[in-house]
Amino acid sequence: MTVRDCHPTCFCSAVTSAAERQMSLEDRLRTFDTWPLSYISPQSLAEAGFIYTHEGDEVKCVLCGMVHFNWMIGDQPKFEHRRISPECAYAAMVADDEVYVPAMKEYRDRFATYAKWPRQVISQRPMDMANAGFFFMEEMWDQVQCFCCGRKLAQWTRDDDPWIEHAKYEPRCTYLLEKKGLRFVQEVRRFHDMDKLKWAGSLRKNRMDFLVAFDMEQGVHYTYLIKAVQRYRRFFRIKDLVKAANTIRARINEVRMDENCQLEKECSVS
Incomplete structure (x- = not known):
């Protein structure tokens, strides 16, 4: 990303x-x-x-x-x-009180911009992108923009989650805070900050810095770790949190193979 x-x-x-x-x-x-x-x-x-x-x-x-x-x-x-x-x-x-792109304030208008979204190579679904506040900027391959905060994101990887990426890069977005809440944003930012410092020697002694052990060394993408924390609402031992994250990743991969699958609701961040 x-x-x-x-x-x-x-x-x-x-x-x-x-x-x-x-x-x-x-x-x-x-x-x-x-x-x-x-x-x-x-x-x-x-x-x-x-x-x-x-x-x-x-x-x-x-x-x-x-x-x-x-x-x-x-x-x-x-x-x-x-x-x-x-x-x-x-x-x-x-400052004006209106949002950055008023014409994209409604979900249906944002969703309509994804007619030429490169579905064959981009795993993120238009409905999820539009729900997260993003509309598609066709001239920029996979670049999207939030209608409210104006943040532009591009070069999506398979494991990127629209809501999580939104919170990583524009935590003050009023639409994001309204839809997901401050706690969600804070948890995403905590993981993001740990990720940036994951090779710092002092952090490896911090028991709560589980991202150091997970992200690069055990190959668990932070998206699934955040989803696991959000879903179960408690702190896990390392092996329990890794297991929960991998279970969520497997379920989301199933959903990607069948967009009508109802398992997506279980795997989404509440």
Whole structure:
């Protein structure tokens, strides 16, 4: 699984001067006199609190100093400002209340985008992707985007679960939190953080860091470990948790061979 931000590169610690912080909307708008992009308007950027740095398509917030470039078609400056720098008071003040892609708010609209989903080579099912908030971006092979938080994910592997990947890469998504709850997100993040540090020697002495023993060394994908924890709601000994994860993986593989199989309900994260 790879993840793609709407802004692949950003710097969130740039320094703003006192003069910049005092700039009005008109002052900020005047900095865009040589703005190069036609698909992102200077007006929308200035209203979102940005000034143009005159370096490529780089802009900077006059309050938090966040610098962004590599804008893509469809990006919404106010939403992006809030999503990537949620602590910025200006971003919170100007943020729109609507979701990132209002046209994809309904499940049926998201599901309809999967007409050309590469089912033969991608194991994730359109109904599961749409349920998790994602719609398909046909021009990008297997890239999907959340209608609410705007997160883009691509290069799905066989064991990736849409809800779990959503929680790994955008835990603050309001749609995710509404549907799955904070506890689910916290558990996913705990596994994800352990995974990133699994080769750290000190963690191998931590009894609760069962991901170290499982993920690479025993070949159990974190998706199934998380599903096992979610399903049984208690801590297992290593061998018990591995057994439960492997049982869930086997059942999900059966479901993939027969999409009408009811076992999927038993294997889904509650």
